[in-house]
Amino acid sequence: MNCFDVIVVGGGHAGIEASSAAAKMGCSVGLVTLDKSAIGRMSCNPAIGGSAKGHLVHEIDALGGVMGLIADRTGIQFRILNKSKGPAVWAGRCQSDRRLYLDEAERVISSIGNIKVVEDSVNEAVAENNKIVGIVTGSGKQIMCKALIVCAGTFLNGLMHTGLSSVEGGRFEEKPSIGLTDSLIKLGFVSGRFKTGTPPRLAKSSIDFSLLEEQPGDEFPEPFSLRTDKSQFPFLQQVSCHLTHTNSTAHKILETGFSRSPLFTGLINGVGPRYCPSIEDKIVRFTDKISHQLFLEPEGLDDDLIYLNGFSTSLPADIQLEAIHKIKGLENSEMIRPGYAVEYDYFPPYQVDLTLETKLVEGLYFSGQVNGTSGYEEAAGQGILAGINAALKIQKRKEFTLKRSEAYIGVLIDDLVGKSTNEPYRMFTSRAEHRLILRQDNADRRLLKYGYEFGLINKSQFEELREREILINLSKELLTETRVRPDAINNYLESIGTSVIDNSETLEKITRRPEINLGKLLNEVDLKGNGTIQKLKQNNKALEQVEIEFKYEGYIQRQYDMIEKVEKLEKMNIPLNFNFLNLKQISAEGREKLAKIKPRSIGQASRISGVSPSDISILLVYLKN
């Protein structure tokens, strides 16, 4: 077959979600990858989730994506981060068995009938009249398509550095993708160069774990996916991570290698992420810090590899090993693979629209690291959105975008499109101005409806949510109206160390107290066999929502008020072909930025730096015509 509805370039986390979504929506998908056996390979650390990233996984899952399911099936340690804080910043994280993750990803892809995996490289994206028509592969084949989604990760002109020697490639012992960048530049795109790095892998058997601090997972692990069968979870044996620290002796050794550092000698031109610096960067920038924490992550149950998180480096391999040997517990360790830096091409993301379709070529989509992001979850979030939109476009249905107020994926893409990015972009909860309502626990309440609409979520799942919504609303109403008398509740209140009540009080008011757990409270009050409350007590998800909404009502309401105000600006659309250059009254800078980014709404336009408020006023005046 040399024709697909959608061609996806790259089988990483973006490519998997893009292929899976488009295929499930009825499109024939060609997934072109350099190596069939590498679909879903974790290039960096063997972990999914983390602060803000866990949120993304839950959102992808609610939209009908596969990342959460694969992570649940292959996780060997699960933790909820930030548990001591409020529910909005609770974030799931798991350690994955790298090999099993790969197997599971492969199984998921092959289980979807419409996906054909093509093992080849892509040399050229072919467009006619600014509309994508197909690709030319490295082996010279021409394949036609209606939509092309580029998720090439770090492979576009990938160049790996260890010390002063560099090798072409996108990942250890894997070839780069050459040709596609040039082809895209010919189509008019602008490319840039980023850098990222990875630490050395050590042999598990050579580490003295008895000297290290152990970090186990949660006692009661929680899965990411709504569709994971909780009765069988966790599927695999659970293991611990370990902590150790660098020291000044190790730092001194690393410093002797600085003269052979590709970073410090100017060999690397790409911009790296500041939140994930190499160990050499940390030593130089934070001279007063004599020790840095290292986190030893197991790469799998039957895998002898340990990932040395915190020790990302591109120093020469001999220096890496010498320094590692000075670190507690690693004195006799064997380095299976040295750390390296990788430089790769990306396309500054102002060139895509909120649907991730490029503004220049119709039917061409970018997602993942080619848009300048970093991280599996960021990539996957874009992948599913691009996959859905490619399918919608082919089926001539209305495009799908997510608002900043409804999903981290919305924040991610709006940031990328409106601000572009000067370093690999990672999600943080602080980037979401509506953080209190973009929680993991309500991802399904926010997004499941879309997954269902696109056929990525099945009906029973959607019905379950709808029933839960009804239960939540009925319960809230009931608890707000139901009062308890002091004599009926004071014994309980006293027993849990919260103040007693003098007059009868509603259950809602009592639930607001930090010490109160709604489930336990409901066990204490006699509601005369009220059916709704009985149901609520048996539905943990609903119970959790009611409790959160009561406890944080004031704050949550403030966020909704803010959203309502912003919404008006977001709803003022700007036509696709609007010619900003014609608006002579707009400042030169504002005009240039608007023409470059081509915002689709006044809200988006107002967030662009360099676009002044008077520019916005003038824009409004013209849009009125």
Place this chain on the structure above:
Amino acid sequence: MDTFVSKFTLILLIFVIYAVFTSNEDTIVALATPPGEGAVSLIRISGGRSFEIIDKVFIGGKKISDCAPGTFHYGKIFNVAGEILDDVIVLKFKSPNSYTGEDSIEISTHGSQFIAKKIIEEILLNDARIAEPGEFTKRAFLNNKLDLAQAEAVADIISSRTDASLRGARNQLDGLLSKQVETFREMLITVSSMIELELDFAEEDLTFMPLSDVDVKLKSIVEEIDKLLATYSFGRVIRDGVNVAIVGKPNVGKSSLLNYILKESRAIVSEIPGTTRDVIREEVSIDGLLFRLFDTAGIRLTEDSIEIEGVLRSREAVKNADIILMVNDLLEGFSQELYNEIIDLNGGERVLVIANKSDLSIEQMNNADAAISAKTGEGIGYLFALIKDKALGQANFSENTAVVSNIRHYNALKKAKNCLLDARKSIGSNISGEFISVDIRNAELALGEIIGKVTTDDILNNIFSKFCIGK
């Protein structure tokens, strides 16, 4: 310069975002006549709540809400304390038959710009907001009251007026304020960083700031904001002038003093057409400060009904005065009785006791601040210096003190302060950082109306530069 412009752009951006998304609902107000020109000032209100708002401040024959559109009405504008601000004429326009196409009110006041400002402030208290440059015209356009050719003109107006306000913002007063607010902004970025650090980088090997430390920082920002807020009344003095009431028993030489000041002061700004009968108002400029002189008839209550109104107005002038010149006749001595009356009305802080007619007597008056002769001018130079000191001394003003003189800045600071107080309350209730962050960000947003917005990137940049992130 560039950074200034971009900061200013950001300020406006926030303002306009606010303005745009509330544009259909907000009722706006502004002075429609150019400042400082003409004897009549026109204030325009436009928006859905125009009638409701005017009825809160205006009392005439009947409620404006009940009046027919296109009619005008004579009455008085009262402030929140129930005091009369001015006699005015109010015109009512009903949507769509108005300039903007919305319900609108026009207030003609024959008072000075000072009075007009007072009235606008009163209207702002009733939930209107100041119109942005060109906004009345913009609304007119959006409500289809203008055609396309006019629309282009509107766009021109908006861009040129923005330039004008840009120029205005460059003056020293605003520059100092910006500098001061900039330090708040930096302190808030630090506080936000501390909070966000713990939320986004909990897994890092870092020591986090306890919330009690955050609270200490917030407390000090609130105190600084309070100091700035306290300069507001003084800032108004700088912008709107100093009210000086001249008080004294008959024939102590009040009028001679007034005349001498008028003669000596470098520029007579204007003679305000009087709406008052018995209080004479003059505006003079001394060393660049605007002084508004009220020559009062007498402040002692009398039973003579003809005098009552004059006395009431005089008492009003004393009450509102920034400085009271109590004139005594050296020959007759100090009037304790009058002094007590003044103290009753305005406290002792603002009184300057003057012993006049030093040309006629060698007597000393022990508690006098200055001995002068309004006839020969002896001691008047010294009196001017005293008056100026008194006016400027109120806020320990120096060339380098930031002063809030603009109602919008004042409101923004107040809003920021309230948000920070909310944040402190949240800290007190032992709640986690992401909730506190909501209030701190709102404070940042409020201050953003005066100076550059705080973005997530600002906070993350600060975190990455100060902390070793990335395990």
